[in-house]
Amino acid sequence: MSDLFKLSIVVPCYNEEEVLHETTKQLTGIVDELIKTKKISETSKIVYVDDGSKDKTWQLITEFSQSYTVVSGVKLSRNFGHQGALLAGVTSASKDSDAVITIDADLQDDVNAIPKMVDEYLKGAEVVYGVRNNRDTDTAFKRGTAELFYKFMGFLGVKLVPDSADYRLLSQRACEVLLSYRERNLFLRGIVPLVGFKSAKVYYARKERFAGESKYPLRKMVKFAMDGITSFSIVPIKLIMGLGFFIVLISILLLIYSFVQKINGNVVDGWSSLMISIWALGGVQLISISVIGEYVGKIFSEVKQRPRFTIEKDIYTEKTQEENKR
Ligand code: UDP
Ligand code: MG
16 A cells, blocks of 8 residues: 555545546546556545435446546445535545545636646645636625625624535544534535634636536525534424514504504504504514524424434445455
8 A cells, every 4th residue: 555645535426427427537537637647546446425316427437436436436325415415425435535625516616726736735735726717607696695695604604614514634644634524414514614723725617517407407506505503404493583573564654654643643542552562562572582492493303313414225335345455
């Protein structure tokens, strides 16, 4: 065995049969080059994570694992979502890799940033963020909402690295710390800055999806943003909050109405104040309860301690054990 470090590249895939050939071509090219220039060990691996795809994704992954030594894969038992798939890959890969890079399957993130990340790692950084230096390929709407989101998170006191997504390098130690955050409502880009250690940034241009379509429609994007801010599946509580605001609004209208009535001398003494306090207080109470409810909802989903992913088959570990025997 060489004393070079072992790198694993974790790639979450959900129905990516259209891009996987090209992704494999580009990633193996990069990995082979890094191996040839003696930057990383020849045991380094690409780890595809099949997140319950319904197309030929897993079939392709197994085929590639057979034809390329550097390719391996992990199959999840169903669709767990991008964040769950990332975590599954990091869990398997970090067991025996010195550093793990996570990258999307669709080649939107420039693979040429990988050698730069490796260089930063060799210089001592344990967390290397891929930061995009343009958002030209995004729609104005996505750009606007993303900016608003980062601002709002900043306002809430959540530290994020703007314009960095889930393209990053983590040292084995950083992976361990990341995995020790046990929350179910995963928002990795919020957790990574909490890991600490020496960090660096690598800039790259984000491209269009190579093929296929986004697996993050607006619906998923909104849900993802909500996960970042709070939790999910507490819709009834949200409705209560809406109701609360509605009632507060009514109380304001009532205030104006009863004020007018009072000036015109049309009301009994005490009617205005009673009416307004009933409605205003009712509204404030509903809002307050719903805010508490948000947190109770969060506790509810965390306390169940459900698995964050379930691995059905792990070619990565099989291959690694096979190699270690030799
Ligand atoms: N993905 C996943 N599980 C999902 C949705 C997406 O593993 O449930 C993967 C997807 O295959 C891709 C990455 O997450 O590699 C990012 O998804 P996508 O490119 O569709 O998102 P976008 O770039 O449009 O935000
Ligand atoms: Mg994409």
